[in-house]
Amino acid sequence: MSSAPFTLNNWWNSQDIHKGPPDRSLYTRCLGHPPRSRSSGILLLPITCSRLPPRSQSSTAKAYGSYKELVADPNIDIIYVATPHSHHYQNARLCLEAGKHVLCEKAFTVNAEQAKILINIAREKTLFLMEAVWTRFFPIAKEVREVVKSGKIGEVKRVFADLSFSNDVENEFGTSHRMVNLDLAGGALLDLGIYSLTWLFQILYHIVPESQRGPPIVASAITKYVATGCDEMTSIILTFPPNGAHGIATTNIRVSHDPNPTHPSPAPIRIQASDVKRRTPGNFEYQTITHEIPGGGHGMFWEADECGRCIRDGKLESEGMGWEESVAIMRVMDEVRRQGDLKYPECLESVEFPLDGF
Ligand SMILES: NC(=O)C1=CN([C@@H]2O[C@H](COP(=O)(O)OP(=O)(O)OC[C@H]3O[C@@H](n4cnc5c(N)ncnc54)[C@H](OP(=O)(O)O)[C@@H]3O)[C@@H](O)[C@H]2O)C=CC1
Ligand SMILES: O=C1OC[C@@H](O)[C@H](O)[C@H]1O
Numbered sequence: 001m002s003s004a005p006f007t008l009n010n011w012w013n014s015q016d017i018h019k020g021p022p023d024r025s026l027y028t029r030c031l032g033h034p035p036r037s038r039s040s041g042i043l044l045l046p047i048t049c050s051r052l053p054p055r056s057q058s059s060t061a062k063a064y065g066s067y068k069e070l071v072a073d074p075n076i077d078i079i080y081v082a083t084p085h086s087h088h089y090q091n092a093r094l095c096l097e098a099g100k101h102v103l104c105e106k107a108f109t110v111n112a113e114q115a116k117i118l119i120n121i122a123r124e125k126t127l128f129l130m131e132a133v134w135t136r137f138f139p140i141a142k143e144v145r146e147v148v149k150s151g152k153i154g155e156v157k158r159v160f161a162d163l164s165f166s167n168d169v170e171n172e173f174g175t176s177h178r179m180v181n182l183d184l185a186g187g188a189l190l191d192l193g194i195y196s197l198t199w200l201f202q203i204l205y206h207i208v209p210e211s212q213r214g215p216p217i218v219a220s221a222i223t224k225y226v227a228t229g230c231d232e233m234t235s236i237i238l239t240f241p242p243n244g245a246h247g248i249a250t251t252n253i254r255v256s257h258d259p260n261p262t263h264p265s266p267a268p269i270r271i272q273a274s275d276v277k278r279r280t281p282g283n284f285e286y287q288t289i290t291h292e293i294p295g296g297g298h299g300m301f302w303e304a305d306e307c308g309r310c311i312r313d314g315k316l317e318s319e320g321m322g323w324e325e326s327v328a329i330m331r332v333m334d335e336v337r338r339q340g341d342l343k344y345p346e347c348l349e350s351v352e353f354p355l356d357g358f
Contacts, residue, residue, distance in 0.1 A: 006311075067094055067095075071097075071098035071100055077100070077101060078128070078311065080304075081103070085107050085109075085185035086183065086184045086348045087184075088105065088107070089110060089114040089118065089351070090354065092129075093117070093118060093121065096125060096129065100127070101127050101128040101129070102127065102130075103132050104130070104131055106131055106132055106194045107185075107194050110190075110348050111330060111334050112331045112333075113351050115326055115330045117351055119323045122316055122317075122323075123316060128310050129316065129317065129323070130306070130310070130318050130321055131326040132303055133198050134299065134300050134302065134303040135195060137302035137303040137320055138299060140291050141202065145202055145206065147284070153284045155243070156203055157243070157245050157246070158245060158246045158247075158248070159200050159204055159245070159248070160248045161197075161247070161248070161250075162250040162251065162257070162258070163193070163195040164188075164192065164250065164253070164257070166254065167253050169232060173253075174227075179191060179230075180230045180253075181230070182228055182230055183345060186230045187225075187230035188230075188233060189333055189342070191253075192253065193251035194333070196236075196249035196250060197329050197332060197333070200247030201329055204238070204240040205240060208240075214242070215332075217239040218236065218237075218335040218336060219236070219238075219239075220234065220235060220336040220340060221235050221340065222337075222339070222341075224340075225253075230342070231342050233250075233255070235248070235249070236248070236336055306318050
């Protein structure tokens with residue numbers, strides 16, 4: 001392989017244009033960060049784009065006027081779809097139909113049917129497509145998968161995962177913010193619950209030999225945000241084949257037990273026996289592993305590098321976040337919504353394309 005980096009002309013998400021000076025934006029800190037620092041061999045040339053003119057005068061971002069214009073630009077290799085969940089199917093499909101590789105934010109789509117259609121189009125058109133679950137590509141996530149797969153900690157019978165934020169829901173989100181707005185497929189499940197689910201799936205599904213994997217049985221509960229009817233708290237118990245392991249995934253936008261400076265929450269209470277010791281199962285030795293994010297980045301470049309590597313190597317899907325698994329996770333979320341009677345407007349659940357208004 002030549003030592004010259006593989007170069008991708010990439011469209012970074014529109015959101016950054018509107019969120020502060022470009023030198024401090026997520027895009028600059030992530031994709032714009034020199035790949036040398038992480039020896040990826042991938043050079044991503046981001047074009048920040050929006051349908052609106054950039055807010056900052058100094059921005060090098062480009063406004064296309066419409067996504068149709070954007071997808072017609074022959075200089076663009078891959079498009080990162082980072083619009084609200086409601087728009088992923090329509091936006092990602094537009095890009096795929098126009099022959100662009102796609103990295104599509106989580107939740108991949110509103111439902112599993114939409115995800116399957118995007119995947120079929122990518123397959124037919126030999127295009128790369130991946131759900132942007134960035135945490136999958138953190139070195140620490142990879143390492144955890146490897147440790148569990150190695151058998152060093154024995155058989156995993158139960159996994160707990162939570163991602164919750166302590167938002168002042170009424171004041172921060174009101175009724176129209178994408179986090180709570182049903183017209184934008186808002187709610188905790190699709191926005192944050194996907195991260196809890198991904199931990200369950202990484203351990204109890206992803207690393208299980210394909211012949212033994214299967215869809216988990218779903219039991220769940222949803223509490224709705226009264227003002228809009230979206231889910232503000234969702235808890236899921238999954239029973240996975242082949243051995244009946246339980247995965248418990250929780251998510252909440254109002255109450256978190258994990259304080260975070262950007263989402264301050266009241267101090268959590270933990271009740272625990274006093275003689276808790278770190279116990280190390282099997283031949284696994286307790287260790288602390290730290291992976292710094294190079295250059296003060298935000299860590300999104302690991303997933304972006306994966307897109308670059310896959311496209312360079314002619315792969316349509318990533319082993320780290322494969323198509324079949326994205327659909328399996330979407331199916332779980334469909335079932336959770338069915339059990340909790342959480343419905344989005346019909347046009348958002350539709351697989352019709354194109355639809356007016358997107
Ligand atoms: N991986 C991560 O850490 C994060 C992932 N996300 C994901 O990214 C996606 C976008 O989230 P976020 O950036 O907060 O969203 P924003 O509300 O900031 O919207 C992003 C862009 O989407 C378009 N958009 C917004 N609202 C509408 C609307 N009502 N109709 C049509 N287009 C709209 C706009 O594009 P335009 O300028 O072209 O009009 C906007 O700039 C979500 O899928 C979310 O889950 C979000 C935050 C962090
Ligand atoms: O993916 C995400 O991570 C960070 C959150 O602030 C955001 O709501 C969510 O979309």
